[in-house]
Amino acid sequence: MTQMIKGFGPLLRLAGLSLVSLGWLGNAQAAVDAAAMQALETDGSEWLSYDRTWAQQRFSPLEQINTESVAKLGLAWSIDLDNKRGLEATPLYHDGVLYTSLSWSRVMAVDAGSGEILWSFDPEVNKAKGRDACCDAVNRGVALWQGKVYVGTLDGRLIALDAQTGKPVWTQQTTDNSQPYTITGAPRVLKDMVLIGNGGAEFGVRGFFSAYDANTGELRWRFYTVPRDPAQPQEHPELNAALKTWSEDTDWSLGGGGTAWDSMAYDPELDLLYVGTGNGSPWNREVRSPGGGDNLYLSSILALKPETGKLVWHYQVTPGDSWDFTATQQLTLAELEIAGKPRQVIMQAPKNGFFYVLDRATGELLSAEKFGKVTWAERIDMATGRPVETADARYQKDTLVMWPSPLGAHNWHSMSFSPLTKLVYIPYQEVPGTYSNEAGSFVRKRAFNTAAGSSEITELPREYTSGALLAWDPVKQQAAWRVERPNHWNGGTLVTAGNLVFQGTSAGQLEAYSADKGQPLWSFEAQTGVIAAPMTYQHKGQQYIALMAGWGGSGALIGGDAAVATGVRNVSRMLVFKLGGNKQLPALAPPAGSERVPEPVVAAASELAAGEKLYSQYCAVCHGVGVVGGGVIPDLRHSSDAVRGAWDAIVLHGAYQANGMAAFGDSLNSEEANQIRLYIMQREYDSWIQETKK
Template sequence: MNRRFQCAILASAGLFLVSACGGSGGEDASSASSAPQWLAQLSDNSDGKDWPAFGRTYGEQHFSPLSQINADNVGELGLVWAVDLPAGNPATGPIAIDGTVYLASGYSVVRAIDVETGKVKWTYDPEAPQASGVKLRQGWGSRGIAYWNHKVITATQDGRLIALDENTGEPVWTTQTFGKDELRFISGPPRVFDGKVIIGSGGSDSGPVRGLVMTYDADTGEKLWEFYTVPGNPADGFENEAMEMAAKTWAGEWWKYGGGGSVWNAMTYDAVNDQILLGTGNGAPWNHKIRSAGEGDNLFLCSIVALDAKTGKYKWHYQINPGESWDFNASMDMELADLVIDGEPRQVVMTAPKNGFYYVIDRTNGKLISAEPFVEVTWAEGIDIETGRPIEAKGVRYEGGTTTFRPTPLGAHSWMPMAYSPQTGLTYIPAIDLQVTFDDTGVTAENFKWTPKMGLSPGVGYAIGDGGKKVTGWLIAWDPVKQEPRWKLPMDKHLNGGIMATGGNLIFQGRPDGGFSAYNAATGDRLWNFDAKAGVVAPPISYSVNGRQYVTVIAGIGTSAGLFGPMFTEYGIDYHTQKRRVLTFALGGKMTLPDNEPYKAVAFDDADYKENAALASKGEGTFNARCAVCHGTGAIGGGTAPDLRTSAAAADAETFKAVVHDGILVPNGMPQFEELDDKSLNALRQYIRSRAAALRSGKNENNVASTMKATD
């Protein structure tokens, strides 16, 4: 009997076979079992002993079939060990292979930890901040790593791809993926497939970047092929037919702006069809009126693009937002499954991108099957199934200068991965429900300029807020066949952690309030909660060593959460005092964590401060374009970088210049802004001092929307 037909019968009978019917159509069990253990674990049908990739397997489902820890006994789950991490980004996905957990925290500092003892076996520091230069100004370090043939593969902010020996941490090979002067950086995890490793890069928010992925031999580091996601200057010729086709969807002199389309996060390998799927990013700049004279779909922005895995040749695409103009990128995780839809088995790719619609797409040809909103969406009335195009709301392209809509550039779903459980047939989404106002009044193609050296330059001003809603985050169990929620839980805040589903009828997720919880995957009932003593943004993993199932997650706030300091102040999250830890759990674990000292932001002493609103306003533009992404809106830190209202460096002009202009803290991850002259530094310092003064006086310190001006 045809395997997929058999799955359809079982599904209609209400039965679930985790490995047989819920996979993505990857290697079958027999072929997986004949492969080396480490390679077999990358199959969606593997036994789950290891977690060797960001999403565990090629299909990126973030699902473990292990069931020793289950809905009946999860109450007995406890901490077995914890490893403290130094300051730096802790929001990263670990992997686990053959009794060792590997992770890259901070700026791609890789650690290997023995699972049974909790002892650090080795540490490798690529010293990425010192090598990054201006690239240090965007991104926060690594979100994850990969594994292939006894090598741990990491990527760095400055563009290196490095393979490390799994036993010693010594580099086996290193390659530079882009030029020193290119305004790109890497923050996403590399993916491995069929002896290859693929990596993209970011930068579309802050410079004339042209999206690009590169693929290398995973054993040697030799470059195999590359693919640009948007066309370059026609006068230079096109690299392939796909770029020639894409160029017909652009207008004006788009190549002068770069175009965008960065593949900074999502990539999924479809083993059955031997294709790699790319989730491409937003336009550079965001504003379609500037980037492409307001005309054309701008392929392959905000798209899923399928490439032949062996050659990198274009196969098909589906564009989620034609003529993208809101930072609605398609870079959120893409998960593969075989689903029965309208009585027929379909090979699908599923994604819940920023724009708030959940998409189910036929991955054999890129045709849209269905798309429905999973949060409140006001930018569009729906998706036309026949054309695959959104039915945009009137005025949403800010034709009149200003428009307000949901969701926001932060997305209805950010990079924190969702999970798909073949056991329940549901996808679990860490959803965000916020509102944004866009305003490009006075901004034109003629007066637009990129902020020098990777400052945020969207080409439109925007402000993000809750829009009066009390609930800004959800945990949603979504039925991808019926395209409706099975259940949904309100969360106190947005930006809740990545999700893992397991064969024990459980899902695990952390929250910025410090809770790490297990829920019944079928009903949403919370069955277990652990006080991690720090916010949890990173996705958890599960694996087995000597017959014992473990769950590992990394606690600590990092990445884009830092921008939203005003929304997180009640949690007392501070860059300097927050804990960053690798936490590992198993049944019967008894370890406890020490309590934290309560934290409340206290402004630095500034006896010489004098109010100067005009000067502070000038400094605010510079702060929004260059500093807020790490130090928080309104200089209210969210944990990714220090809260500058509490930093005495701004009280002294010479110290401030040494840090900001001279770059004395580059090794710590603080970029150098050598192009800022004394007038700009003085204005920036005045703005920070004004925010500290507001903290001292208690003037609405938490009532600050996330606002970015169009220019600085």
């Protein structure tokens, strides 16, 4: 189960993994446990969880690299990776070793000082599973606990690996693999339990998250986020209450959604686990739950007792979600002074564009204000905690263009909070979305189905898409400063006690700013779009900054012209920096172009229209809206004659499945596949005409 990864050097192949530096295998490591996690509050040398601590602040107390010294920051070492999809992981650091994941759920351990690969592990995910991934074959990272490394795989497995050898210790299939569930998020570990959720709401699944015994892999408990058909008893009492918020006419076969695919936080003093849940399935509530209802526990922040999974409180961020406004974005715990009193809060900047501050013991809403352009709601009513929606926000009469889009004002890209500046650093993006009621043409076959216009995904105009590094004051609920970005889909942030905030950009830079004022201080050309967040650690007395750099994710795949505007492509590397580093990246080879002069397509308008609709349902999520590739997966406008000559073999029968191009023969017939081919050829011709006019 090993895939040799370019740039790793000579590796010793060993039963499902690769090993080098065998002397390292005998070195006993200090345990990663509750004491080690709580020590992180003052000890910045290690990074033991996805957001460093259970509080998910992404703040490091390290200050060797600071506003005065950052100008001397340079590349210490890098690894070229055989990785052609997006890199979203945050590496973890423990006892001299970096642990990280790549696309397709692969894992590697790296010597933190030299960049030498210690071991690598490939779970050999069937590449056909990529068809069920809404947002690329990505993985946001691993978890560490008492000598084990935990990874969730795209096909729904949770695997525990020996931290010193990379050998599997136990494996659990956490999902029904006959359903289009996926796992892209990093596991979290606490109280000897591994917590993991899943994704798949665009394809019609029912959300849940689970706790497994960290030592044995035994299931401890499972929390379903939406009810099932009331003809059957609900799995736990919280679902009986939730059932009252769904219509009697709900079509339970549609799954309901609510997948918990990313954020989790933990307060050891309150002993509360916090989980964010996702969008409805399908998006359009009038199809999902005809007649309305809040549809609990969609798009909600849940607080639970970690030993049992019993719900303590919930707050629904977007009642009756109809826009893919998930609440899966980062949940950050902090102490803020509000109205002259210290309050223990939980903060979130979810997709819907409002910044929420809640009391984390009770779920009381303390404040909520827009942190960007929002047109679907006027405000949050503080008396009810509910949004005041604008007219026809639910797009039942007309096609609606609104802000934010399904990509969100803030997506999975991590924000950070500094207890020194008391500011939150948000990777903000301003992208419009188009919604329309497609209840009458809703398709239930295995496709990207939202009943909200997803079959006619609107190309994102370049002039209407942008981003920003936004420093947000959560007490005043206003911006302290911002750095404008010409493009969206920029990376997550890291803030340090050195008064620095780091962020990578979709245009291909890693940058550092002063955390208090936003002054630009340092920049590095990464040669690829950066979507992951950097992290920092201290090794042998020296502070390092580490980053997984590799363009991809849903914003790159589906983004069309807006993604092309970044001017980047996927060049996957692990980049590590230190003061005085002087390594250089090799020069990039020019991208391959197409010399073909296309000819006009001879086809009826009805054939091309049918092809466009089918392409939007089955292809756009990976190959881009309008058949405009975003620099990750091949742009089908430039596919070779050989590819088009073997069209049915590829599209229907999976000839390229080993590369991640699944077979669609269970959903499409030869006539439909040909309609897609004709539409792609027409888009090639249209694009060529447009380019020749420039």
